Amino acid sequence: MVTNTPATRPANPRFSSGPCAKPPTWTLNALSDAPVGRSHRAVIGKAKLRAAIDGTREVLGIPDDYRIGIVPASDTGAFEMAMWSLLGERPVQMVAWESFGAGWVTDVVKQLKIEASTHVAEYGQSVDMAALDYDQDVCFTWNGTTSGVRVASGDVIPADREGLTLCDATSAAFAQDLPWGKLDVTTFSWQKVMGGEAAHGVLVLSPRAVERLESYTPAWPLPKIFRLTKGGKLIEGIFTGATINTPSMLCVEDYLFALDWARSVGGLTGLIARANANTKAVADFVELHDWIDFLAQDPATLSNTSVCLKFTDDRIADGAGFAKAVAKRLETEAVAYDIGAYRDAPAGLRIWCGATVQTSDIAALLPWIEWAFEAEIAALAPTA
Ligand SMILES: Cc1ncc(COP(=O)(O)O)c(C=O)c1O
DSSP states (O other), X not given: OOOOOOSOOOSOOBOOSSSOOOOTTOOGGGGTTOOTTSOTTSHHHXXXXXXXXXXXXXXXXXXXXXXXEEEESHHHHHHHHHHHHXXXXXXXXXXXXSHHHHHHHHIIIIIIOOOEEEEEOOTTXXXXXXXXXXXXXXXXXXXXXXXXXXXXXXXXXXXXXXXXXXXXXXXXXXXXXXXXXXXXXXXXXXXSTTOOOSSEEEEEEOHHHHHXXXXXXXXXXXXXXXXXXXXXXXXXXXXXXXXXXXXXXXHHHHHHHXXXXXXXXXXXXXXXXXXXXXXXXXXXXXXXXXXXXXXXXXGGGBOSSEEEEEEOOTTOSOHHHHHHHHHHHHHHTTSOBSOBOOTTSOSSEEEEOSTTSOHXXXXXXXXXXXXXXXXXXXXXXXXX
């Protein structure tokens, strides 16, 4: 029987893996400077969009010769726009180790029907990135949000590759070091590590990606929302704040606030340190308890944002039911929202450890997980 509830509750019980917790200093007042009711093409609107692009470059350390665009439809929009615009010029290698990567495989194999080889690993494992042919195009996810497995290092990607690398970095950007020289297309949305709003995607293009856009025209039609070129030339305006269609200036303002907050915690280094500290708190807990483990099998690939856990106690017969019950108990106690594993992933918990989460809140949550685990184990025991 479990009787004692832990003494401390997380001040903020939001541990969702997207949309993620807002920066700790955020209030609705953060949006008070948004130019609402004004055209995004007015001087003030364009200046805000330009500041979002420039701030992204500054905080992430993106090279000056890379283009950064704000595009529609969140990370999905940015990544699909890139695939539809760039792929098909040569064969492609599709890499996946969880559900979002698998979604991009479906796009290429079943929708675009391009000549492709697929490299797929089970949840918890990763694909050997050194074994890929980088003279073909390569599409992959840097951090698998639904398995908690990330790329260990970009060193294996050759600098002198002939193909392009297309990287979905939505749950990695702002929490992990991304090797820009190895990435030709990088996409993310504001809703993850920055605690921003969804709906807008960020598309980062290397000079080689731009070269491909200007020298290759896909065989399929492109809707206006995907079009990055006009008359064979890059539409440069997209990368200076003249968005393809209308953005939400509230979301832009919110992102500008998040960038300021990121600067206040030490920029990228500070953001990474915060995510690492959160993950270490979870790792220390896992180390101390033999009934819980990471889904990621190789510590070198352990995500520091979407940390996925599985229950390993032999007494649990219905893994999915057990994990759901634990998550529900924590939600009912208002100590953790949205920490059940992703619907397509193995049963377990997923705790967002990105930079907007306070380590004190992770520390406060962990005893509650133990409490909920013990309560559910006790509920399994046959009554006398
Ligand atoms: C790796 C990955 N790719 C793509 C997406 C889809 O992102 P969005 O809903 O911002 O388009 C997600 C969302 O969680 C994700 O984790």
